[in-house]
Amino acid sequence: MDLDRICREIVEGSPDAIILGDAQGVIRLWNAGAEAIFGYTAAEAVGQSMDLIIPERLRARHWDGYDRVMATGQSRYGKGELLAVPALAKDGRTLSIEFTIQMLRDEAGAILGPAAVIRDVTRRFQREKELGKRLKELEARAAGREPAA
Incomplete structure (x- = not known):
């Protein structure tokens, strides 16, 4: 069994984006899922x-967290906790994404950078937002008042 080939197939065939950044935050791996999601x-x-x-409005916060993770090698998002944030597509659309990361290290244990597995949840986020709005409208009607516009 050729595990290297199988690993490449898994990464390239994933509908989720798999992105590897180096310690400086430069993209080093970008799979077909990333192409489909981000354009x-x-x-x-x-x-x-x-x-x-x-x-742009989130970059300072992102880089503060990124630098902290690179310095410590620790991230709560590497333990299965999802990070949900907005992201940008090539065409300028704002996406809602969720992802986890795995810290990659070299043979000596030095941090190479994070690999992120990212899923586009924009449609789900929009549905949840619409349902929340509708729920507020129904609650307002049930209480005998009109919802705020």
């Missing part, structure tokens, strides 16, 4: 900063 080809994304998909 950039691997040729366009690899070698670029992760700012490519991070909304």
Whole structure:
């Protein structure tokens, strides 16, 4: 069994985005799932900063957390907890994504960077937002008042 080939097939065949960033936050791996979600080809994304998909208003917070994880090697999102954040697609759309990360290390244990497995949850997020709005309207009607616009 050729495990290297199987691993490559898993990464490339995943509908989820699998992105590897190095310790400086430069994209080093961008699979077909990332292409489908974000709209950039691997040729366009690899070698670029992760700012490519991070909304400008969130970049300072992102890099504070990224630097902390690179310094400590610890992230709560590596233990199965999902991080839900907005992201940017190539066409300028804002996406809602959820992801976990796995810290990758070299043979000596030095941090190489995080690998993120990312899922586009934009449709679900929009449905939940619409349901929340509808629930507030129904609660307001049941209480005998009109909902705030």
